[in-house]
Amino acid sequence: MSLQPISTPDIQTQETKQAKSKSLWIEALFRLLKSKTSVIGLIIITILIITAILAPIIATHDPTTQSIPNRYQAPSGEHWLGTDELGRDIFSRIVYGTQISIRIGLIAVGISMVIGVTLGAIAGYFGRWVDQIIMRIIDIMMAFPSILLAIALVAVLGPSLTNAMIAVGIVGVPQFARIVRSAVLSVKETEFIEAARAIGGKHGRILFRHVLPNSMAPIIVQATLGIGTAILDAAGLSFLGLGAQPPTPEWGAMLSDGRAAIQNAPWVVAFPGVAIFLFVLGFNLFGDGLRDALDPKLKQ
């Protein structure tokens, strides 16, 4: 087709050509950095990540070396946070535990997200009986108390840190599936999805290029908040002896080991508890900030 372009007055394009184009993601990032609480969350998370990466440098002792004569020592210049029942340095164990906790958080949430998003997206997009079957299974999963379901799964798989991650991941699936389904349900009714059908887009293309990218905000928020929950659940499993096995310096396991001495040596349980608290707090603050930043309704 060789046509002369039609000259139509272009009176609405008054802004300058230099104006920088910003995607919605970049705009959300700016909004995120404006909120104090989310910045605090971000700082906590950053410190934790740095600690995990630099653990061998930061730690003052080997986390697993035992020293029976030095057991139950109160915090001092030599052992900043004291020692546990086997004389291991608690500070070093917590520092190395950061690595494990971040790994648990990411892997467990990764498992929940992959399964949950897939199921939720399929249920929401295709609707009808597909939706009915998937969501009823999700309902059944939600009917179990999550820690009970995780215990049952670990009981089947056998107690180990890996299996605890898998169990915690599966327990988190229903949350993701529900959130994604509702997001997909609202996005799929929009006109741009109809437009995508009108230009001949196949289901896969419409789902992955149009529906899911526009359902990302709640998924990201849930993932951030989910890391906190996953850590708590995994710590709970380890506390019950179903997760990390000795001598792994996992925070939940440390709590469990120290509980017998809580009267005489409270630092053995206090400091791992504080570490779990900070970790969960950091991700929750950041997650809440993200939710506000990504919500287009709050956009000025």
Place this chain on the structure above:
Amino acid sequence: MSALLELKNVKKYFPLKSEKILSREKPMLKAVDGISLAVKPGETLGLVGESGCGKSTAGRVALKLLEPTEGEIWFKGENITNYKGEQLRKLRKEMQIIFQDPYASLNPRKTIEQTLAEPMKIFGMPKEERLKRIDYLLDVVGLSSYHKRRYPHEFSGGQRQRVGIARALSLEPELVICDEPVSALDVSIQAQVINLMEELQDEFNLTYIFIAHDLSVVHHISDRVAVMYLGKIVEIGEAYELYKNPKHPYTQALLSAIPETNASLEKERIILKGDLPSPANPPTGCKFHTRCPFAEEICRIQEPELKPVSEDGQMAACHFVKEVISKELVT
């Protein structure tokens, strides 16, 4: 000349939630209740009616974006009613749609370039050709090529609608269904977009079905006009004739609502009583009888058919076409 698109007694019912749990009968919302029309290549058919009369649904059924409940759709001499999957996707190249709300019809996470490239990608156009065509399309609709890296939220409504038009044209369709393309825009921008659409029609040989509730816009752009009421076509004819000489009482009432710019011309305003009845439970007989100033007993019982009322093909669905005209003359 044979029709480009033909609808034969097309119906579209949407199931409603039943209030009675045990009732076998499923209540239906009769959005489109048996319409027949033919669109000739190159013409613009206006489709007007109140909100909720089924005009947008009719447009979407014609494109097969919605499955018709009953009836047949013929496109270029082929019955496409039962086209599915791949067959239907191939057809998409030839029939496109421009949406009402330019704020909702563009994916907010994609740049203009990505939005325009998508249909061409789907139909396998090589990348170089695609990029050239995007620049060309932007130029044609009055945007500049530097706009292509922007996101929809950085544009005004009129500019977005231009992008929507460019997307519809990217596959060189023959038929474009314009679903209230200007009703979401400011009046000053409406004129620009309408003019653009008219220019594009000449350049690309497009056939339009122009859906709107703004009668003056439809009058301006259409060759023929069909008036819909509660899922039915009540009158159809050449735009000029229909506006000058409406035969159906509903059309007369609609047209009398257009404000007159010439103050010296006295115009009688026909004010309809009551609201539009629910399409879930439409009146029996002539659907307009509940609000028609000329309704009589037969209107309540028998549904009037669309029949010719003049020599140039104007048709109206009213039992009293002749009487209505004579009464008009008397008053």
